[in-house]
Amino acid sequence: MATLIEKGSRCWIPDEKEGWLGVEITNITNNNNKYQIELISEDGERTFNIETSSLEESNPDLPLPRNQVETVEDLTELSHLNEPSVLNAIRVRYTMFNIYTYSGIVLIAINPFQRNDELYSPHRIQRYASKKRGEEEPHLFAIAEDAYRFMINHKQNQSIVVSGESGAGKTVSAKFIMRYFASVDSDEHDHDMSETEKQILATNPIMESFGNAKTTRNDNSSRFGKYMEILFDKNIVICGARIRIYLLERSRLVFQPKTERNYHIFYQMIEGLSDDKKSQLGLMGVENFFYLNQGGVPKIDNVDDAKEFKDTCDALSLVGIGEEQQFQIFQVLAGLLYIGNIQITKSRNEAMVSSDEPNLVKACELLGLEPVSFAKWIVKKQIVTRSEKIVSNLNHAQSMVARDSVAKYIYSSLFDWLTDHVNANLCTEEMQAKVETFIGVLDIYGFEHFAKNSFEQFCINYANEKLQQEFTQHVFKLEQEEYVKEEIEWSFIEFADNQPCIAAIENRLGILSLLDEESRLPSGTDQSWIEKMYQTLIKPPTDQVFKKPRFGNNKFIVAHYALDVTYDSEDVVRCFGYC
Known part of the structure; x- marks a missing residue:
């Protein structure tokens, strides 16, 4: 009988307050094929009893085994890879001021919500340059270095996916990755960048000003997805860049929940423009504009919008958008x-x-x-x-x-015009002719679940479903198929396959096709779309991922890989038709 449970074993049990609680088994008794397991908490203040019919490892009622060694740099080094062991290993590292932990080919980052300039200093960049992963402690730069050296050695394009929920620190991580590529082969005492490298880094304040906003979870939340390709010539010198954008949150312009803001650029413009220019544009205080005053919190703590505006204008100038064009942009925004x-x-x-x-x-x-x-x-x-x-x-x-x-x-x-202009400046025909390889950096929305979830949250979560499928395909499916081909003895890892959810969204009679059909009808309505989905999708095989709420007829539930999300259908058909 395979078991990891015996007297003296350290284990994990579920706990309402802590999530998981560390315990030790003090005694196991067998009475008529019923096992009584006695446990005590680490602090010795709480005792527990579990009754079960089996001590076999596969029994889900047993406490989960705990690792003897918990301070590992790579989670794959843990003997037991259950949920509490993984979370505890990350927590232990975080309490030791290590925000990064490897999990195989993946780097896990915990957002400390504070600045640490030394962690991303030029000296730190040089520490990771030309080093194999494992020679230095886990770090964002080690992942960037892996991609960089693999591109050089194998002449193959690379991509880094920066994923996580809202507020996890994706945008900052993507910025530091780009900074690494712009600085890695510079002389340690001479960090002067080329004009192209400065222009690439200048895209950050531009895209953030026009595409980021304050939300309840993040003062600088990206409300769009961005994929940047950093282009290298045959000498592995950066010769340009290309940007592609995804899923700009259009509704942010016209509606903001309480305590949230519209896009940063509006507040920067009102604070940073001269009185004369504001007079020409008819700009008044934030409280005078409906598109800006709904959140009720126009200021962000420790953020100077006037200074941010100057940084934005400087960055626009650096990518070839002069003062005259900048004023025309502000004129459109005021309109x-x-x-x-x-x-x-x-x-x-x-x-x-x-x-x-x-x-x-x-x-x-x-x-x-x-x-x-x-x-x-x-x-x-x-x-x-x-x-x-x-x-x-x-x-x-x-x-x-x-x-x-x-x-x-x-x-x-x-x-879109701003993105096209930046691309035209960062990737001219002359530059394009020199391109040999590129490294792509994807910074895209994390999974979203709010009190009210609109069509935009649906699109964001759909994109994350596709990313999750790509992850499981590479980390689990293909890897295990390789083990089978090579006839390596291997205990298969069970993982959730989210294909049924994706199928319910994108099949011929899925959510998107039914929405497309409804939006084309002159008399199409949200309610009619909902009714068609109820009739079509609440039956096998999609009834496991598409559900009807217990109350109300204007919502629907999708069982995503992360959790079930309830979506509101209000104004979806009309807005989809207009857009």
């Missing part, structure tokens, strides 16, 4: 703030807005639009058939969505 202030009146079943409404006039002035046409198409919609154009009135709620959709589309287009 969006005035769109958010446009007052749409309610009249029975339709909405009304005057072409001389002050906020509309100012928005059109800043954006170069014609007020009469703009006022008309905020409150009306047009359907084009083969034989005619049908114009109908929108109700008040629909008009508000139309107004906000215009603003979201303009902001998204501005963000």
Whole structure:
């Protein structure tokens, strides 16, 4: 009988307060094939009794074995790789001021929520340069060095995926990885970077200003995904870069929950622009703009928005966007703030807005639009058939969505333009001709689960499902298949395969295809979409991952790999159709 349980064994048992509690087995008795296991907590203050029919290792009712050695740099060195042992090993390292721990090919990072410049200093970069992993303690730079040397030695492109939940420190980690590549082969006493390397690092304040915002969990949360390819020539010198962006959170522009902010650039602009320029743009305090005052907390502790604005402007100049173009960008941003202030009146079943409404006039002035046409198409919609154009009135709620959709589309287009401009500057045709290899760094949203989860959270979590599938494919499936091919004796590791969840989302009659179909219908509604999903997906094989909540008919539940998330269908079909 295979068992790891005996008198004197150190184990883990579940605990409501601590999650897992360390205990020691003080006695095991057998009475009529019923085992009584007596345990005592590490501090000696609590005792426990477990009754079970078996001491076999596979019995899920038994306490989980604890490791004798717990301070390892790589979790794969642990004898027992159960959940509490892994969490405890990471915690022990963290209490010793080690925020990094390896888990095979993966580096686990714990966010200390404080600055530590020495940990990422130029001297530290040189410590990891040309070193094999394991020669130095676990660190972000060791992962970067692995990718860098593998690219050099094997002439193969590399990618580093930076993943984790909101607030885990992904964006900061990605910045330090890029800094490593820009500095690693510099002379230790001469850290002057090339113009291209400075421009690559300058993309960080630009993308953060226009794509990051304060949330309840993170003062500098990336509200978009970014994949940057750092390009190298045949001499392994950085010769350029390319950026691809994903899933910009458009709704952030028009709505922010309590204590959260809109994108940083708006607050930077209001604090950092000169009085003369603010007067030209009609900019007032944050409290005067609906798109900025909903969160109620316009300031971030220990952050100087005026200084951040100067850093953003300097970075824009470095990538070729001069003062004149910068002012045009701020003009567009100011126009969006005035769109958010446009007052749409309610009249029975339709909405009304005057072409001389002050906020509309100012928005059109800043954006170069014609007020009469703009006022008309905020409150009306047009359907084009083969034989005619049908114009109908929108109700008040629909008009508000139309107004906000215009603003979201303009902001998204501005963000795309910025990315394209940066790419054109960082990867010219001349640079492109020199490219031999690249290292990609992916910084993408972590899994999200809020009190109210919209279509954007759904897209973010879907992207994380695909990343999780890629991870299990490489770490478990392919590795174990290799063991089988080589006829190595191997005890298979069980892991959750999230393919059923992905199938429910992307199959021909999955969530996305049903949404696409509904948004194309002139009379498509959120409720109709929900009903179609209930009818189609709450049956085998998708009923295990798609569920209907016990209460309400305007929500649906998806069983993700991380946890079950309830999504709200409000305004999804209409917004999806506009976008």
